[in-house]
Amino acid sequence: METVMPMYRNVIGWYLQRITGGLLIILLAAHFWVEHFMSAELRRGDLSYEAILKRISNPVWQFIDIAFLLVALYHGLNGLRNIILDYSRVGRHTAQALTVAIVGAGLVWAWWGIDAFRNL
């Protein structure tokens, strides 16, 4: 098993990068629509605290936005990890340390983003 598992892990990572990429196209198109076109004031470009609050005070929107952030963070940080590992020759332990560091950064970043909604 031990020699097989890392291979499966790579395949899962490869699939997830495509799946999250596809999700991001849908979520991002919806995000553009919601933030720039959905109401007349947004179409004029008058994005304001009040306009954002009207939407984001709804827990369903908070859930959607947080899920969006998590998918984007996975896709972006996994991409960053792929790039770093591609341009460096490192052993297994260094690669694992990099993964731990990237996951750690992702968790802090996710908390940092979710925390933005704390006082709403």
Next chain:
Amino acid sequence: MSAFAVQARKYRDQFSGMTAHAAQRVTGLLLLVYLFLHVHTIRQLRDGPAEFNAALAAFHSPVFKLLEIALFGTVILHALNGVRITLIDLGIGHDRQRRMFWGYAVGFGALIFLAGAIPLFLNSVWKP
């Protein structure tokens, strides 16, 4: 065929895949940097309406509007080229991956970009 056209074709035949690969990575890194800045801005919601609207006001300047338009283009190129990569992974279009990059990701992407960038530019930068 002009000398330039010959050079362009030579470049396309040899380096299209590499150009697409590098473009995907550069745009990906740029978008990750943008995501950081974006979360930083949204976090200013915590400071209340006055501070947040003051922070937003800075983004209404023409310089930031041009950056916003550049962001739009970066997203389109990364997304369309990402679809191209996925199609190639699925075994679709191996024999026309070069055309898919220049014609579809860059060419079709430029059309979508202009469709969004021109109204954005006229509404916020030039204001005729």
